[in-house]
Amino acid sequence: MPRALGVLGWLPHASLAASALLFAAAVGARAVEPVDLRAAYSGTPGSWPRPQLRPGAVFEEFAPLPPRTTPDAREAKWIELGAKLFDDPRLSASGQIACASCHAAELAFTDALRTSFGHDRQRGRRNSQGLLVTRWMTPLFWDGRAATLEEQALHPITDGKEMAAELADVEQRMNAVPEYREAFAALTGRSAIRRGDVADALAAFQRSLRPRGTRFSRFVAGDNRALDDQQLLGLHLFRTKAGCANCHNGMLLSDRRFHNLGLSFYGRAREDLGRWEVTRLPEDVGRFRTPSLLNAGRTAPYMHNGLLRSFANVVAFYNAGGGRDRRPSALEGDAPQPTPDPLLAPLHLTREEQEALVAFLETL
Numbered sequence: 524m525p526r527a528l529g530v531l532g533w534l535p536h537a538s539l540a541a542s543a544l545l546f547a548a549a550v551g552a553r554a555v556e557p558v559d560l561r562a563a564y565s566g567t568p569g570s571w572p573r574p575q576l577r578p579g580a581v582f583e584e585f586a587p588l589p590p591r592t593t594p595d596a597r598e599a600k601w602i603e604l605g606a607k608l609f610d611d612p613r614l615s616a617s618g619q620i621a622c623a624s625c626h627a628a629e630l631a632f633t634d635a636l637r638t639s640f641g642h643d644r645q646r647g648r649r650n651s652q653g654l655l656v657t658r659w660m661t662p663l664f665w666d667g668r669a670a671t672l673e674e675q676a677l678h679p680i681t682d683g684k685e686m687a688a689e690l691a692d693v694e695q696r697m698n699a700v701p702e703y704r705e706a707f708a709a710l711t712g713r714s715a716i717r718r719g720d721v722a723d724a725l726a727a728f729q730r731s732l733r734p735r736g737t738r739f740s741r742f743v744a745g746d747n748r749a750l751d752d753q754q755l756l757g758l759h760l761f762r763t764k765a766g767c768a769n770c771h772n773g774m775l776l777s778d779r780r781f782h783n784l785g786l787s788f789y790g791r792a793r794e795d796l797g798r799w800e801v802t803r804l805p806e807d808v809g810r811f812r813t814p815s816l817l818n819a820g821r822t823a824p825y826m827h828n829g830l831l832r833s834f835a836n837v838v839a840f841y842n843a844g845g846g847r848d849r850r851p852s853a854l855e856g857d858a859p860q861p862t863p864d865p866l867l868a869p870l871h872l873t874r875e876e877q878e879a880l881v882a883f884l885e886t887l
Contacts, residue, residue: 560755565747574762576769577866580683581780583773587744588659588733588817597710598727604706605728608721613696615686617642622679625651631821637829642687644830648795650829652821656775656815658730665811665827667781668801677718690718697721725822734818738886750886758884759871763840765880769866770813776887782864786826786845789861795828796858806864809848809861816887834884838877844869 531562553796563572568585577580594602608614609622625639626632632654639651649665651849657663669675679685680693697703697716707716707724734740741749750841752760781798787809788794797805811827826833831840840846845867848860873879 549770560759561747561752564742564758565848568743572759574761574768574772575764575766577766577868579865580769581778582768583778585743585772585776586730586774587740588774593735594731600706600710601724601727604710605724605726605731607703607729613694613700614680614688614721615642615798616688616692617851621684625679625685626654631655631734631818633822635823637824639685641685642683645684647684648793649827650824652814655732655818657732657735659775660777660815662779662812666798666801667812671723672729673719675720676725676729680721693721694718739816739883740832741816742886750883753879753882753884755883756876757781757879757881760876760880761883764767764876765838765870765872766866766868767841771816776816777813779813781807781812782866783848783861784811784826784867785809785848785861785863786811786830786851787848787861788828788830789848789858791849793828795832796861797827799858802881805859806862808858810864816884819887820885834881835877837884838872838880841867842870842877 532551536743571585574582609626612619612621612624614621621719625634625641634651636651637727638649639647641647652665657672657675662668662676663672669678677690680688681690694716697707703716704714707720708714711720727786738749738754770780770782772778783797787796789796789809796808798810798812799805819825820834822835823832825834825837831837845864848863
């Protein structure tokens with residue numbers, strides 16, 4: 524698709540250009556004044572048109588990530604150790620599965636599968652999340668069960684469907700490797716490696732990660748020409764009619780909160796009740812943490828269960844108002860009925876608006 528020369532300069536797509544100048548509010552299709560999007564989004568996010576939010580949304584303005592910093596010598600050694608452990612299958616019971624097995628650097632630290640395979644080729648029930656923003660994204664996991672990266676690091680190692688290891692065995696195997704013993708001793712002052720040391724090193728490595736630069740990151744930093752007209756319209760829809768900014772906002776494009784999108788498969792074979800399994804609070808049934816969208820073009824498929832394979836699928840899903848939790852006549856199990864998220868509603872996006880939204884998502 525050719526790069527636009529201006530909001531009105533995209534002659535092959537005159538109707539799309541017109542929709543970039545004329546838009547309706549996300550709720551109630553209330554008509555507003557025509558807007559020149561190129562001018563309206565000419566500065567940094569603080570000067571952009573305010574987003575259109577539904578009641579209950581918690582919004583932070585878009586922003587660049589903090590500047591990259593250079594770790595000091597000690598931190599660099601922790602990072603180096605963590606990187607080696609991340610690739611080391613000796614952390615698993617079988618000696619064949621590493622952290623990198625489900626979080627490949629070439630795939631933005633995901634595995635491009637609907638849900639991941641682990642110990643004895645067991646398939647997990649959740650999609651492998653990217654790790655590029657984990658230093659800022661707390662709590663961790665789809666259900667928020669870990670408060671810190673150090674806590675998070677040991678969960679996959681001991682999970683019976685993932686690496687299935689006993690931490691005592693992990694300590695023994697690590698202490699049997701002279702290279703590890705010497706490297707850890709130089710940092711901890713102890714001759715023996717403890718499980719907490721492994722967690723510290725893995726956490727240090729994950730904190731060193733960050734998304735690669737994109738068209739969107741340049742645009743947020745003030746490069747007004749980084750997005751073409753279709754992508755710019757997609758950004759505007761993201762913040763207005765499409766309602767994406769209700770949950771995807773701030774520097775991570777995530778409110779870091781939990782929402783029920785109607786994909787819990789409540790009362791069915793694929794049931795996954797999300798946050799409720801951690802808190803046992805009725806309002807948390809079927810809720811999952813909002814993922815960051817930074818570098819999301821490299822992390823398909825999408826949703827906690829990987830059911831949506833493309834941005835086009837995601838946009839169509841939200842355009843229809845999200846999923847629908849099954850409503851059995853009698854409750855099954857001990858979890859109460861999921862509550863639909865009030866931020867979800869049919870969007871009534873046109874085909875061109877959906878295409879513009881996808882074009883914008885591809886810049887992230």
